[in-house]
Structures are given as structure tokens and as C-alpha cells.
Amino acid sequence: MAVIDALSRQHPNADTELSFRTPFELLVATMLSAQSTDVRVNGVTPALFARYPDAAALATATPDDLEPIIHATGFFRQKARSLIGMSQQLVDQHAGQVPASLDALTALPGVGRKTANVVLGHALGVPGLPVDRHVLRVANRIGLAHSDDPVKVEEALCALLPATHWVLASDAQILHGRRICRPAPLCDRCAVREQCAYFRTLGPVAPRRDPRRVRTAR
Numbered sequence: 001m002a003v004i005d006a007l008s009r010q011h012p013n014a015d016t017e018l019s020f021r022t023p024f025e026l027l028v029a030t031m032l033s034a035q036s037t038d039v040r041v042n043g044v045t046p047a048l049f050a051r052y053p054d055a056a057a058l059a060t061a062t063p064d065d066l067e068p069i070i071h072a073t074g075f076f077r078q079k080a081r082s083l084i085g086m087s088q089q090l091v092d093q094h095a096g097q098v099p100a101s102l103d104a105l106t107a108l109p110g111v112g113r114k115t116a117n118v119v120l121g122h123a124l125g126v127p128g129l130p131v132d133r134h135v136l137r138v139a140n141r142i143g144l145a146h147s148d149d150p151v152k153v154e155e156a157l158c159a160l161l162p163a164t165h166w167v168l169a170s171d172a173q174i175l176h177g178r179r180i181c182r183p184a185p186l187c188d189r190c191a192v193r194e195q196c197a198y199f200r201t202l203g204p205v206a207p208r209r210d211p212r213r214v215r216t217a218r
């Protein structure tokens with residue numbers, strides 16, 4: 001699709017900015033990224049994974065063990081409980097491995113649809129289109145979707161694109177939402193403004209007047 005191609009050219013090498021080596025590490029990092037930033041998560045995961053490299057290890061942790069390590073990502077008590085519960089369920093039901101299905105992933109404690117799609121698309125080779133607040137904003141402004149429901153936006157985007165483009169479509173829109181199509185959008189720097197429904201509503205932009213050349217009435 002031309003719009004996604006243009007966004008991916010504007011944001012070359014669009015990819016998740018979370019650091020990970022295995023599907024388990026990406027699952028943990030994505031859970032920690034809720035209400036946080038990728039930079040903060042990447043700051044705590046090296047110590048976390050050094051001590052708990054897999055589900056079997058993390059399943060034996062206690063909240064007191066985990067909370068100080070993940071504190072900087074916020075909501076650390078709830079996240080510690082979710083990480084331990086998720087790991088225990090991986091051990092009990094999936095031989096300690098991360099399952100490659102949306103239903104199995106979203107059945108894990110603390111794992112929502114967005115997190116599941118991130119892991120499927122980036123670590124397990126299964127097409128997934130994570131919709132976060134950036135994708136929600138960008139897709140609606142451009143006119144690719146018309147809903148504030150992430151599931152409906154995911155369905156709309158998936159229907160427009162071949163499955164091979166789902167991960168890239170999400171990554172490119174996330175970066176576009178972070179860098180250009182912010183809540184106060186920088187439309188003059190946008191590669192898709194000619195195709196954007198929101199931009200068309202702005203109408204012709206009046207040339208900015210130089211206040212030094214404005215004559216005052218006498």
C-alpha cells in the first residue's frame with residue numbers, strides 16, 4: 001500500500017526499539033513497556049535477564065526479588081505479579097516456551113492483544129499488527145481506519161494489507177506517531193500529507209506574516 005510504503009521510506013528500518021534476544025525476552029520487555037518507555041525498559045532488562053534468563057527461572061522469583069529490578073518502569077508491583085504468573089503458566093502449560101498463537105498468548109496473565117501481536121510479529125515469525133496509541137492516532141488521521149477501538153483498527157488495517165506487511169505497517173506508524181504525527185502533528189514534515197484525510201481538513205495554510213513588516217494604522 002502506497003501510504004505504508006511512504007511511511008516506511010520516511011522511517012527506514014522501522015522496528016521495535018525494545019532490546020531482546022529470545023521470544024521470552026521480548027514478551028517480558030513488552031509487558032514492562034506498558035505505561036513506560038522503551039528506553040526505561042531497555043535500562044532494566046539486562047539485569048533482569050542476567051538473573052532470570054527464561055520462564056523456568058522467572059517462575060521461581062518472588063515479588064520482593066523482582067520489584068527493585070523493574071521499579072524504574074512504573075507499576076512495578078502489578079508488573080512483577082504478571083511476570084511471575086506469566087512465567088509459571090508458560091512452565092505449566094507450554095513447557096517453558098512462548099506459544100506462537102494469539103489465543104494462547106492472550107490467555108497468559110498480564111498479556112493483552114497488543115503485547116501478543118508484538119511478540120508474534122517480531123520474535124515468532126507470525127504476522128501480527130500491534131495497535132498502540134500511535135497507530136490508533138495515525139491510522140485515523142490518515143483515514144485508514146475510523147474507530148477509537150484498537151481491535152477494530154487492527155481489523156481495518158489487516159484487511160487493507162497483505163499479512164507480510166502487518167508488522168512493518170505497525171512499526172512505521174508507531175515511529176511516525178512518535179516523531180511526526182504527534183498529538184500536535186508536524187504535517188509540514190510528513191511524507192503522506194497528500195494522502196491524509198486530516199491534512200485535507202486543514203485547508204490552505206495562510207502564509208505567515210513577518211511582524212516586522214506589518215504597518216500600524218495611523
Ligand code: SF4
Nearest residue numbers: 181187190193196199
Ligand atoms: S499529514 Fe499531518 S496529520 Fe496527516 S499523517 Fe502526516 S503528520 Fe499526521
